[in-house]
Amino acid sequence: MDFDLTKEQEMIKKEVRKFALKEIAPVARELDEKEEFSVELTRKMGEIGLFGMFVSEKYGGQGLDYLSYIIAVEELAKVDASQAATIAAGNSLGIGPIYYFGTEEQKNKYLPKLCSGEGLWGFGLTEPEAGSDAGGTKTTAVKDGNEWVINGSKIFITNGSSPISMGVTVQTVTGTREDGRPEYTCFLVEHGTKGFTAKTIHGKMMWRASNTAELYFDNVRVPEENMLGKRGDGFKQMLMTLDGGRLSIGAMGLGGAEGAYERALKYAKQRVQFGQPISKFQAIAFKLADCATEIECARNLLYKACWLRDHNRPFAKYAAMAKLYCSELMGRVVDRAVQIHGGYGLMKEYDVERFYRDQKILDIGEGTSEVQRIVISRHIGC
Numbered sequence: 177m178d179f180d181l182t183k184e185q186e187m188i189k190k191e192v193r194k195f196a197l198k199e200i201a202p203v204a205r206e207l208d209e210k211e212e213f214s215v216e217l218t219r220k221m222g223e224i225g226l227f228g229m230f231v232s233e234k235y236g237g238q239g240l241d242y243l244s245y246i247i248a249v250e251e252l253a254k255v256d257a258s259q260a261a262t263i264a265a266g267n268s269l270g271i272g273p274i275y276y277f278g279t280e281e282q283k284n285k286y287l288p289k290l291c292s293g294e295g296l297w298g299f300g301l302t303e304p305e306a307g308s309d310a311g312g313t314k315t316t317a318v319k320d321g322n323e324w325v326i327n328g329s330k331i332f333i334t335n336g337s338s339p340i341s342m343g344v345t346v347q348t349v350t351g352t353r354e355d356g357r358p359e360y361t362c363f364l365v366e367h368g369t370k371g372f373t374a375k376t377i378h379g380k381m382m383w384r385a386s387n388t389a390e391l392y393f394d395n396v397r398v399p400e401e402n403m404l405g406k407r408g409d410g411f412k413q414m415l416m417t418l419d420g421g422r423l424s425i426g427a428m429g430l431g432g433a434e435g436a437y438e439r440a441l442k443y444a445k446q447r448v449q450f451g452q453p454i455s456k457f458q459a460i461a462f463k464l465a466d467c468a469t470e471i472e473c474a475r476n477l478l479y480k481a482c483w484l485r486d487h488n489r490p491f492a493k494y495a496a497m498a499k500l501y502c503s504e505l506m507g508r509v510v511d512r513a514v515q516i517h518g519g520y521g522l523m524k525e526y527d528v529e530r531f532y533r534d535q536k537i538l539d540i541g542e543g544t545s546e547v548q549r550i551v552i553s554r555h556i557g558c
C-alpha cells in the first residue's frame with residue numbers, strides 16, 4: 177500500500193493552496209456577504225487549469241487522474257466553499273456528461289470553452305416535484321421531424337444562469353418503455369435557444385457566491401444532434417455522473433472540515449481564559465483530537481474511492497460512503513469549531529461562521545444523506 181501522493185499531485189495541492197490563499201481568501205467574505213458570483217475569479221480558476229482536469233488534452237483538458245481533481249477541490253474548500261462548488265459542479269456535472277457520453281462533434285464544440293473556464297455548463301436533473309426521486313421528471317421532449325420540443329422546468333441548477341453559462345444538460349421524458357416505465361433522454365440545450373430562460377435564485381444560506389438557477393423550457397426546439405448519447409440512456413447517464421460528482425462533494429466536506437479545524441486549532445492556541453490558552457483545557461483539546469482523527473478517516477475513505485475510480489474498478493458504493501461520511505464529518509467539525517470560537521464564532525468576521533452555513537448543503541445536494549444510506553444499504557445487500 178502506498179499512501180504517498182505522486183509528485184504531480186503534491187504540486188497540484190501546493191499550487192491550488194497558494195492560489196486559494198492569494199486570490200480567493202481576500203474576497204471570499206465579501207462575495208458571500210453580497211451574494212455575488214465572480215466571473216473574474218472563475219476565469220482565473222480556468223487560467224490555472226482547474227476546469228477539465230480529468231479531460232483529455234485533445235479537448236482542452238489537463239489529462240490528469242480523478243484524485244488530482246479531488247485534491248484541487250479539497251484545497252479550494254479549505255478556503256471557500258462557493259468557489260469550490262463552481263469548480264466541482266463545473267467539472268463533475270457540467271463537463272462530465274459531455275465528455276463521457278457526448279459525440280465527437282459535441283465534445284469538440286463545447287469542451288474547449290468549458291475546460292478553459294470561458295464558459296460554464298449546468299446539470300439539469302432536479303425539478304420542483306422531482307428531487308430525491310430523480311425518476312419523477314416531468315419535463316418532456318417530443319420529437320417533431322428532425323427536432324425535439326422540450327417543455328418543463330428545473331430547479332437548483334448550479335452554474336445555470338451565470339453571465340458565462342453556455343447551456344445545460346437536461347433530463348427529459350421522451351416516452352414509455354416496454355416495461356411501462358418512463359423513458360428518459362438527455363439533451364444539450366444552449367443558452368439563447370428560443371423559449372429557454374434561466375433565473376438566478378437568491379437568498380441562499382450557503383454557497384452564496386456560487387450561481388444557482390431555475391430553468392424554464394417553453395416549447396424549446398433542439399436538433400436531433402443535441403441528444404446526449406442514445407435515446408433512453410438519460411437516467412443511466414445522470415446516475416453515473418452523480419457517482420463521480422459525489423466524490424467532489426466528499427472533497428468539499430473534507431476540505432471544509434480541514435479548513436474549519438485549522439482555524440479552530442489556531443484560535444484555541446491563542447485564546448486565553450482562566451490564565452491559559454483554551455487548547456490546554458481537556459474539553460477543547462479532545463474536540464480538536466476528534467476532528468483530527470475523523471479528518472484522517474475521511475481522507476482515507478475519499479482517496480480510496482478515487483483510487484478505485486482511477487483504476488477502473490467499481491466505485492459507486494465507496495463514492496456514496498465518502499460523500500456521506502465527509503459531509504457529515506464536516507457538520508461535526510464546524511459545530512466544534514464554532515463552539516471553540518465561543519461568541520466570536522457566530523460573527524461574520526470569523527470564517528468559521530461561513531463554514532458552518534456552507535456545510536449544510538453537503539447533506540442535501542447530489543443525493544441527501546438519507547439517499548446515500550439507501551444506496552449503501554442496497555450495495556451491502558439490504
Ligand SMILES: Cc1cc2nc3c(=O)[nH]c(=O)nc-3n(C[C@H](O)[C@H](O)[C@H](O)COP(=O)(O)OP(=O)(O)OC[C@H]3O[C@@H](n4cnc5c(N)ncnc54)[C@H](O)[C@@H]3O)c2cc1C
Pocket residue numbers: 265269298299300301302306307308309331332333334335383388537540541542543544545546547
Ligand atoms: C445550492 C444547491 C445546488 C444544487 N445543484 C444542483 C444541480 O446542479 N443540478 C441538479 O439537478 N440539482 C441540484 N440541486 C438539487 C439537489 O440535488 C436536491 O435538492 C436534492 O437532491 C434533494 O432534493 P429535494 O431538495 O427536492 O428534497 P426532497 O427529495 O424533497 O427530500 C426532502 C427530505 O426527504 C428525504 N427523503 C426523500 N426521499 C426519501 C426516501 N426515499 N427515504 C428517506 N428519506 C427520503 C430527503 O432525504 C430529505 O431529507 C442543488 C440544490 C441546492 C440547494
